[in-house]
Amino acid sequence: MPELDAAPASDGTTGSHRESLSFDAVVVGAGPAGSAAALALTRAGRSVVLVERGPFPGSKNVYGGVVYGRVLDGIIPDWWEQVPVERWVVRRSTMTMTGSQSLSVDYRSQAWGAPPFNGMTTLRSQFDSWMAAQATRSGVRLLTSTVATGLLRDDRGRVIGVRTDRDGASLSAKVVIACDGVNSFLAKEAGMLPRAEASHYTLGVKEVLELPRGAIDERFGVRSHEGVDIEMLGCTRGIPGGGFLYTNAETVSVGVVVSLPHLAEAKVRPEELVAEVKDHPSIAPYLRGSSLREYSAHLIPEGGYDTMPPLAADGMLVAGDAAAMTLAAGLWLEGVNFAIASGFSAGQAVDRAIAAGDCSARGLASYRADLERQFVLADHKRLRKAPALILSDRVQQRYPGLICDLVEGMFTVTNPTPKLGGLRITRAAAAKHGVKLRELAADTVRGMRIFG
Amino acid sequence: MSTAPIADARPLIVACLRITDLRPVVDPLTGAVSRDAFAIGLSAADAAALEHALRAAEAWSGRVLAVAVGPAAIEPVLRDVMALGASVLRVPDDAAGTDHGYAVELGGGEHGLARTIAAALARIGTPTLVLCGDRSVDRGTGALPAFLAHELGAAQALGLVGLEVDRSSGGGHPLDGRPAALLGERRLDGGWRERLRVPLPAVCSVEGAGTRLRRATLEGALSAGAAPVPVEPPTATVGHRTPPVGPGSEDGPGSTHVGALRPFEPRTRVLPSPDSEDPRIRLLAMTGALVDHDPPTLIGPLGAVESADELLRFLVRHGYLDQPAVPDPTGTEAPR
Numbered sequence: 001m002p003e004l005d006a007a008p009a010s011d012g013t014t015g016s017h018r019e020s021l022s023f024d025a026v027v028v029g030a031g032p033a034g035s036a037a038a039l040a041l042t043r044a045g046r047s048v049v050l051v052e053r054g055p056f057p058g059s060k061n062v063y064g065g066v067v068y069g070r071v072l073d074g075i076i077p078d079w080w081e082q083v084p085v086e087r088w089v090v091r092r093s094t095m096t097m098t099g100s101q102s103l104s105v106d107y108r109s110q111a112w113g114a115p116p117f118n119g120m121t122t123l124r125s126q127f128d129s130w131m132a133a134q135a136t137r138s139g140v141r142l143l144t145s146t147v148a149t150g151l152l153r154d155d156r157g158r159v160i161g162v163r164t165d166r167d168g169a170s171l172s173a174k175v176v177i178a179c180d181g182v183n184s185f186l187a188k189e190a191g192m193l194p195r196a197e198a199s200h201y202t203l204g205v206k207e208v209l210e211l212p213r214g215a216i217d218e219r220f221g222v223r224s225h226e227g228v229d230i231e232m233l234g235c236t237r238g239i240p241g242g243g244f245l246y247t248n249a250e251t252v253s254v255g256v257v258v259s260l261p262h263l264a265e266a267k268v269r270p271e272e273l274v275a276e277v278k279d280h281p282s283i284a285p286y287l288r289g290s291s292l293r294e295y296s297a298h299l300i301p302e303g304g305y306d307t308m309p310p311l312a313a314d315g316m317l318v319a320g321d322a323a324a325m326t327l328a329a330g331l332w333l334e335g336v337n338f339a340i341a342s343g344f345s346a347g348q349a350v351d352r353a354i355a356a357g358d359c360s361a362r363g364l365a366s367y368r369a370d371l372e373r374q375f376v377l378a379d380h381k382r383l384r385k386a387p388a389l390i391l392s393d394r395v396q397q398r399y400p401g402l403i404c405d406l407v408e409g410m411f412t413v414t415n416p417t418p419k420l421g422g423l424r425i426t427r428a429a430a431a432k433h434g435v436k437l438r439e440l441a442a443d444t445v446r447g448m449r450i451f452g
Numbered sequence: 453m454s455t456a457p458i459a460d461a462r463p464l465i466v467a468c469l470r471i472t473d474l475r476p477v478v479d480p481l482t483g484a485v486s487r488d489a490f491a492i493g494l495s496a497a498d499a500a501a502l503e504h505a506l507r508a509a510e511a512w513s514g515r516v517l518a519v520a521v522g523p524a525a526i527e528p529v530l531r532d533v534m535a536l537g538a539s540v541l542r543v544p545d546d547a548a549g550t551d552h553g554y555a556v557e558l559g560g561g562e563h564g565l566a567r568t569i570a571a572a573l574a575r576i577g578t579p580t581l582v583l584c585g586d587r588s589v590d591r592g593t594g595a596l597p598a599f600l601a602h603e604l605g606a607a608q609a610l611g612l613v614g615l616e617v618d619r620s621s622g623g624g625h626p627l628d629g630r631p632a633a634l635l636g637e638r639r640l641d642g643g644w645r646e647r648l649r650v651p652l653p654a655v656c657s658v659e660g661a662g663t664r665l666r667r668a669t670l671e672g673a674l675s676a677g678a679a680p681v682p683v684e685p686p687t688a689t690v691g692h693r694t695p696p697v698g699p700g701s702e703d704g705p706g707s708t709h710v711g712a713l714r715p716f717e718p719r720t721r722v723l724p725s726p727d728s729e730d731p732r733i734r735l736l737a738m739t740g741a742l743v744d745h746d747p748p749t750l751i752g753p754l755g756a757v758e759s760a761d762e763l764l765r766f767l768v769r770h771g772y773l774d775q776p777a778v779p780d781p782t783g784t785e786a787p788r
Contacts, residue, residue, distance in 0.1 A: 141674060166667060169670035
């Protein structure tokens with residue numbers, strides 16, 4: 001029977017030995033990127049400490065979206081049998097709307113509701129804790145409620161660790177991986193992030209509303225663990241951005257994502273935009289009788305490929321949102337999968353660099369090369385012009401009304417007036433919304449080049 | 453992992469913690485409490501108790517043991533306590549981690565809980581001082597410290613806002629034979645305070661205000677991060693969560709007996725059936741629909757005298773007073 005020893009109270013340690021504060025790597029931020037990086041390192045036999053400022057992983061994260069888990073196939077076998085999922089998304093709906101109109105393109109696939117699945121709704125407090133648990137089970141040291149307040153450098157300026165807010169004590173490491181999210185202070189301190197440009201960020205505002213499970217099933221036409229993802233365009237008073245509605249098990253997440261400078265310029269409170277989305281005739285019936293459980297807001301780095309910082313410095317890598325790896329390309333709105341992939345690659349790159357004995361930026365360069373070979377930078381590079389098109393004035397302010405009027409013109413029976421041809425309806429709708437057909441054609445070609 | 457008594461001459465200071473969901477969701481209809489594993493933590497009062505325990509241990513060169521009754525889900529919080537330099541002990545209580553319903557929750561007596569903790573402590577040593585929060589967040593009554601003092605045969609001082617070692621008696625050490633005591637401070641009505649000299653051994657409960665729990669050092673946090681949490685063997689537990697069965701039971705007289713629980717339902721009243729053959733008329737009579745009701749009366753703003761007159765006129769109008777509401781101008785007759 002092991003003995004219970006009550007230790008002295010003053011020295012802050014529970015054992016007679018002193019903990020080593022030196023590791024192969026310090027990973028800052030126990031989000032998906034950080035946990036994946038730590039997991040990769042510990043599997044390679046490296047000593048890792050994962051520093052999280054919240055009381056538990058996921059406690060500081062805000063995300064109401066869909067997590068696409070395909071990236072986990074190569075990291076956690078049969079992950080779908082363990083992951084804390086709310087619902088598996090089997091319906092994806094893209095809704096173009098005005099204040100009183102909406103056109104939905106609704107796709108459903110039952111294949112997405114069975115292994116190996118496609119996307120899921122999940123709560124970040126649970127998902128991030130699960131990811132971190134994978135890492136700690138492999139040997140990662142998780143340090144919660146601790147803020148990395150700055151970088152440690154050697155006399156040559158190389159990063160050799162981080163300072164913490166626990167009595168100013170430091171953790172030293174061969175490499176620091178900054179996964180500290182959007183507006184990364186560590187990347188800024190390292191000089192890797194240029195001066196923050198507000199136009200590269202959006203503000204996501206989300207409400208979580210409680211609804212009985214049966215009501216969600218009935219209203220959204222799903223069963224059991226099936227879920228729905230609705231993306232909206234034209235619901236933000238012309239402020240570049242969009243809306244979303246996701247089904248969780250017994251809640252729904254509804255909100256908007258809007259351009260930061262345009263929101264400031266419009267002098268609109270973000271919660272007013274969310275209230276308008278909830279009141280829209282196409283959305284309100286879904287939410288009838290729901291009650292507010294949670295309200296949150298968070299910055300999202302949506303600048304894309306051209307706004308990414310350098311990914312490596314001497315003794316330091318950047319991954320996930322800290323490296324602006326959220327993909328906001330209209331049809332595709334993804335972030336967690338990019339974070340996981342970039343974090344895991346960062347961990348592998350650090351392992352290679354330590355093995356080679358070169359943790360300089362040059363020694364860590366395989367990180368970027370790795371990301372370019374896979375979807376992380378390949379998708380970002382291919383879709384680098386998408387944010388500008390999606391957030392352009394015409395797409396945001398004119399096309400939703402044009403599209404809705406066009407469809408309304410097609411479906412409105414005007415007897416006894418004979419039906420108008422499609423071209424005349426298009427011209428009339430375009431004229432009404434101040435769009436020249438030449439501009440429409442140009443944007444179509446532009447979109448084809450980006451997404452085609 | 454379990455525990456064994458050890459020979460240690462240092463004074464044992466025990467912090468008795470109630471680790472639970474700090475923001476539980478209570479079903480307004482049934483009273484059922486839902487707990488979230490991510491929201492568990494120390495209440496402000498328990499954190500203050502732990503800090504006072506650490507301070508007492510520093511003053512007496514003692515050792516701190518934090519004891520908590522609960523399921524394995526509370527272990528992350530106990531590791532945070534370990535990071536502060538305290539030893540910890542978890543006394544298993546599977547009932548607290550499972551959904552046994554409100555009845556079991558309600559029937560869980562503090563006396564039984566105190567006996568469970570005292571039994572666990574008996575295997576460690578004799579505490580010089582036991583500190584508790586003055587109440588726990590989940591239906592805590594604040595009665596546990598008193599029961600614990602009874603079980604341990606110790607003095608008690610409850611609801612303290614301040615606690616320090618009494619140095620007026622030569623800085624007495626509890627184990628060196630000299631007088632040793634604590635000075636406690638407690639609120640009184642009217643903003644007054646009273647100071648208590650508390651002999652040892654003692655059980656004290658403290659308020660959450662005015663004392664902030666220290667932060668663990670980086671080394672402490674790292675070493676405690678994955679450390680195993682000692683668990684009291686299940687055989688030593690008394691099973692305080694088992695609903696007692698009434699007077700004469702093992703839990704003794706006065707224990708709580710909880711029967712079946714159900715949502716509140718108003719008592720049924722028998723109403724005479726309306727006197728009509730027509731079901732529509734009966735329905736109207738029962739529901740009061742189409743009956744001429746007095747609309748709400750909005751008057752004012754009025755002064756106090758006018759308001760009183762208006763109320764009296766209302767009472768007369770509805771038959772609650774049988775004389776004119778307006779007072780006799782001579783002032784010789786007042787309404788009843």
